[in-house]
Amino acid sequence: MGGQLAFFDGGPAPPAPAEDLRPPAPEAVTPGQQSLWPGLADDRPGRLTDLARRAGDCRACSLREGCRGVVFGEGDPSARLVLVGEGPGRLEDEEGRPFVGPAGQLLDRILAAAGFLRREVYITNVVMCRPPANRVPQPDEVAACLPWLRDKLAVIRPRIVLCLGALAAQTLLEPGLSITRARGRWHEREGVLFMATFHPAAVLRDPGKKRPVWEDFSQIRSRYLAVAGD
Numbered sequence: 001m002g003g004q005l006a007f008f009d010g011g012p013a014p015p016a017p018a019e020d021l022r023p024p025a026p027e028a029v030t031p032g033q034q035s036l037w038p039g040l041a042d043d044r045p046g047r048l049t050d051l052a053r054r055a056g057d058c059r060a061c062s063l064r065e066g067c068r069g070v071v072f073g074e075g076d077p078s079a080r081l082v083l084v085g086e087g088p089g090r091l092e093d094e095e096g097r098p099f100v101g102p103a104g105q106l107l108d109r110i111l112a113a114a115g116f117l118r119r120e121v122y123i124t125n126v127v128m129c130r131p132p133a134n135r136v137p138q139p140d141e142v143a144a145c146l147p148w149l150r151d152k153l154a155v156i157r158p159r160i161v162l163c164l165g166a167l168a169a170q171t172l173l174e175p176g177l178s179i180t181r182a183r184g185r186w187h188e189r190e191g192v193l194f195m196a197t198f199h200p201a202a203v204l205r206d207p208g209k210k211r212p213v214w215e216d217f218s219q220i221r222s223r224y225l226a227v228a229g230d
């Protein structure tokens with residue numbers, strides 16, 4: 001894998017999968033305090049499709065009133081690597097797919113440069129409905145949507161989870177965590193490796209974050225290859 005940062009400088013993004021998986025309305029839980037792995041998965045594609053179908057009817061928080069629909073996530077239902085962002089933006093809401101706007105296009109380039117096909121990972125967000133004016137989701141909204149994320153991860157059972165940005169890291173790792181201090185470090189939880197890095201949107205705002213993000217993805221790739229043969 002090359003160590004250059006060329007993927008930040010534009011160029012065509014790799015083709016995205018056509019899948020549009022949508023998901024349920026379990027009880028709200030407190031971020032960082034609930035088990036992410038309630039059970040083993042058998043039929044992962046089928047279970048994920050069922051989860052997406054149920055989530056499409058979710059009205060567990062007020063975000064659903066202001067968006068077009070639930071953006072469940074997409075990718076390989078058996079992915080070893082799951083990426084978790086913050087929430088859908090305008091384009092994601094319009095298309096019903098995660099990470100398709102400018103930040104998503106940058107993420108596509110980062111993934112490609114790191115040696116990943118977008119379709120071999122799974123991409124989702126902490127909240128599945130677009131917050132008004134793209135504001136940061138509120139704690140009650142995160143808590144309401146966390147069971148969906150927990151169930152999604154329980155079905156996919158990834159080996160590695162990459163938190164894109166502070167909200168994902170605070171939700172899945174530790175409330176109040178500083179993304180600047182926590183990024184690039186491995187955390188293990190219930191046999192799953194977690195890492196946090198800056199959100200691609202933050203990289204677009206601050207080019208100084210390019211190198212640390214690249215270093216984090218390099219670590220992710222190395223560990224991904226190591227677990228691929230397990």
Ligand code: SF4
Nearest residue numbers: 058061064129144145
């Ligand atoms: S953001 Fe999550 S919890 Fe809130 S309505 Fe949408 S799917 Fe349900």
